[in-house]
Structure formats: structure tokens, C-alpha cells
Amino acid sequence: MLFADPGRRGEAPLALGFVISLLRSEEHRFRSIPSVLDLKFIRANADLVAENAKLRRVECDVPKLVELAERKLAIVHELQEVQRKQNETAKSMKGAKTPAEREPIIAEGKRLKDQAAALEAEQRDLDLAIKREQSRVPNLTHPDSPREKDAVLREVGQRKPFAFKAQDHVELCEKHKLADFEAAGRVTGADFYYMLGDGALLELALINYAMTKLVAAGYTPVITPDLARESVMEGTGYIPRGNETQIYSVANTDLCLIATAEITLAGMFADQIIDADKLPLKFVGLSHCFRTESGAAGRATRGLFRVHQFTKVEMFAFCLPEQSEAIHQELLRHEEEIFQGLEVPYRVLDIAASDLGGPAYRKYDLEAWMPGRGDAGEWAEVTSTSNCTDYQARRLDVRFKRAGEKGTTHVHMLNGTAVACGRAIIALLENHQQEDGSIRIPPVLQPFMMGKGKIG
Numbered sequence: 001m002l003f004a005d006p007g008r009r010g011e012a013p014l015a016l017g018f019v020i021s022l023l024r025s026e027e028h029r030f031r032s033i034p035s036v037l038d039l040k041f042i043r044a045n046a047d048l049v050a051e052n053a054k055l056r057r058v059e060c061d062v063p064k065l066v067e068l069a070e071r072k073l074a075i076v077h078e079l080q081e082v083q084r085k086q087n088e089t090a091k092s093m094k095g096a097k098t099p100a101e102r103e104p105i106i107a108e109g110k111r112l113k114d115q116a117a118a119l120e121a122e123q124r125d126l127d128l129a130i131k132r133e134q135s136r137v138p139n140l141t142h143p144d145s146p147r148e149k150d151a152v153l154r155e156v157g158q159r160k161p162f163a164f165k166a167q168d169h170v171e172l173c174e175k176h177k178l179a180d181f182e183a184a185g186r187v188t189g190a191d192f193y194y195m196l197g198d199g200a201l202l203e204l205a206l207i208n209y210a211m212t213k214l215v216a217a218g219y220t221p222v223i224t225p226d227l228a229r230e231s232v233m234e235g236t237g238y239i240p241r242g243n244e245t246q247i248y249s250v251a252n253t254d255l256c257l258i259a260t261a262e263i264t265l266a267g268m269f270a271d272q273i274i275d276a277d278k279l280p281l282k283f284v285g286l287s288h289c290f291r292t293e294s295g296a297a298g299r300a301t302r303g304l305f306r307v308h309q310f311t312k313v314e315m316f317a318f319c320l321p322e323q324s325e326a327i328h329q330e331l332l333r334h335e336e337e338i339f340q341g342l343e344v345p346y347r348v349l350d351i352a353a354s355d356l357g358g359p360a361y362r363k364y365d366l367e368a369w370m371p372g373r374g375d376a377g378e379w380a381e382v383t384s385t386s387n388c389t390d391y392q393a394r395r396l397d398v399r400f401k402r403a404g405e406k407g408t409t410h411v412h413m414l415n416g417t418a419v420a421c422g423r424a425i426i427a428l429l430e431n432h433q434q435e436d437g438s439i440r441i442p443p444v445l446q447p448f449m450m451g452k453g454k455i456g
Helices: 017-023 039-044 046-055 062-095 099-134 169-176 181-188 197-216 230-236 261-269 321-341 391-396 421-431
Strands: 151-156 220-223 227-229 255-257 273-275 281-290 309-319 346-350 362-370 378-387 399-401 412-420
Touching: 039 046, 039 062, 039 099, 046 062, 062 099, 151 321, 169 197, 169 421, 197 220, 197 281, 197 309, 197 321, 197 412, 197 421, 220 261, 227 230, 227 261, 230 255, 230 261, 230 391, 261 281, 261 309, 261 391, 261 412, 309 321, 309 421, 321 346, 321 362, 321 378, 321 412, 362 421, 378 421, 391 412, 412 421
Parallel strands: 220 281, 273 399
Antiparallel strands: 151 346, 227 255, 281 309, 309 412, 346 362, 362 378, 378 412
């Protein structure tokens, strides 16, 4: 049998020493995972936050942020004192009976009013500067995440040797007329494609397979918009405009084409308060994804591998803080089960802190074996799942309220790829090609392929 027991999970790498003390107990590991977006936490743990950012290779100026926060605190206290004096001045005005008595009071009132206005203007400027600096601060890092190098946790499925010269997916698409890259180039330019015939059916089969599996597991299906406001993009941790962006923006609007349904699913509850007893909320979303993909071109990225538009099925969860680690493992399990059903060899990576970016507290990738890459086949990323704790929730202001408790708390938010169609198709075509030139269709996809057991 191609897919056996995935086996015992590999040993975790050395823990990140600078956060172990915060996260060792069960209480801190779940309900009290701190968020670096909390300004009070940043001020109290500036060295830890700066070291974490350095480890994650995220550029942010923590000392400057602390300085701005302390200056704002001083301004707030100063403004409160001015407002107190304004109240006293207003009271003294009531006892002034002559113009001579009122004149100095009026002058003092004007001076205090101007002083208050100047302080309020400075506070607004500080608020903007703090928001700008704070938005660059990354999430904390799970204590078990590896530091500099991704850890391979397990490899599942056998890399089948071919008794013939294996073709890559571009050659297979051309042979069976599954995709047309040349026609897409005439219509839209490089790195777009048409899916044709059985290729189109295969993409639809992947979508239906993933959606059906996840709906059966209790996920609510959603077809999301393909556009989102800049504020939602920024809230999820994406850079919507500027030299470093990978996002397409719509001219003369605040809208952008989404890079993933994670963005639109995350924004569903922006500025909302959810009853705690309704959590977790789990969704499986379908959308197109758009990315400028300004990386290097070459054999490894040709065809369907790195394109400007593709279709993806995305899992997303809103949950209580104490639920997020278990749900993260659940998302990973669904990703593995999907690729086991597709009978594609894969390996699971625990992503190093140095490659986590901003939002993720911990991240796992699935890399599928693609026999047509390189000279003798290569591993390549096909899915990713991240626990972002309350990083995105704080930016989007998504909170929950427990019955009987005062106040609200930010939810934890998680995302995971069920199927990114282009890369899944690469893995399917290259792993299931046969010596006679045909391509075998795994049984899980056949009901969605009009019963076809093979292509060609």
C-alpha cells in the first residue's frame, strides 16, 4: 500500500530560550499567550520583543516604539492636567463680577485652550507614529519552533521510481491538452494559463474533493470576494501597496485583489464581538488568488508552479485562545489527509522562526514530491497552516466575550491551505503519469471527474 502509518513524529528542535519562561506552564501556553501588539507588553518586555523580531528577520524599531509610547503617556498626563486647570478656570469665571476680574481669567482660559489643542495634535501625531511602528512588530514565536532551519517532522508516502523517463507537468499538459500557456500569454501576459478539457475537470475535482471533505468535518463553506479593502489586507499582515508588495491594487480605490481567501475570511468578523460559546467558528473558503510573484523565473517556476492567478480552497478558524494549538494540529491533519487521499508523497515541515514573517506564531508546510522538478525530482511547498494567535485579531479588532465575565478578549485566528489547485495538479500529474503516457486519477477524485480513472 502506498500510504502507510505516517509514523512517530520527529523530535522537536531546541526550544527558543527567550520565550520558554513565558510559555512553559499550561496557563501561559494557552489562555495567556501574550501578543506583541499589546503596547503594555511591548514596553514591559522590550528586549524580548526586539530579540524575537531579530530572530524572525523582521525589521522594526522597538526602542523607538517604546520611546513613542512613553512620550504619548507623558502627553496624556499633561493633557489631563491642562483639562483639570481648564475646569478650575471655568469655575473661577463664575465668581468674577467685573470686567477687570474676568480679563485675566479669559486670557488664562485661552492659553489653556491653545495648550490643550497643541497637546491633542501632538497626541494624534504620536498615535499615527505608534500605529506605524507597532504594525511592523511580529508575533511571538512558539517555543518549539526551530530557530534558523526548518525541521522535517515526517515523510509520508513512497517516492515511486519510474521505469521510463518521467515528464514534467508542462510536458504532460501539452501532451494531453490540459492547459494552454501560450494562449493565456496572448491574452494576459506571462504566468497566466487556461485550464482545458480534463485539466479543467481536474481542477474542479480538486475543489469539490476538498470542499466535500471539510464540510463533512463541520466546516462552513464560503465563496469569498476576490477583493478586499487595504485595511483588511493590513489587518491580516499583508502589505497592500509600496515597493515590497506582492499585491495587485485597484487604481483610485482602497481595494486590492486578494492573495488568499485567508484575507477575506479573516475580515468577516472585523470590529465584531463573538459570544464565546459560539467558538470555534470554522470555515472553508473558495477564492481566486492573485500575486505579482516578482521572484526569479526558470525551469523550476514555469508552468503552473508560480503564477499570477490561481484557485485555492482555504481553511480558517476563529477560536478561544485555549483552543488554538489543538485546532492548528487539526488543520494540519486535514491537509495531510487530503494529500494522502491524492496518493502524493509529501513531507511535513515545522517552519523556522527566521522564515515565519509577521503574523504566524507557528507554521507548518506540506511539501509534495514533484518528480518533474530539477534533474531528479524535488520537494516543493503545496500547503501551509499557521496559528496567528491574536496577532490578526488585534489588528482587525475581532473579540469574544465569555458569559458572566466583564470585558472582551481578542480571539485567536488560524489558517490553512486545503488545496492550491495549480501546485496540487503538478503533483498529481507528475506522480501519477504512466509508462503508456496516460495519467492515473486517484479514486477520491474519480466521482468528481465523471467517473474517469485516467487521462489519456
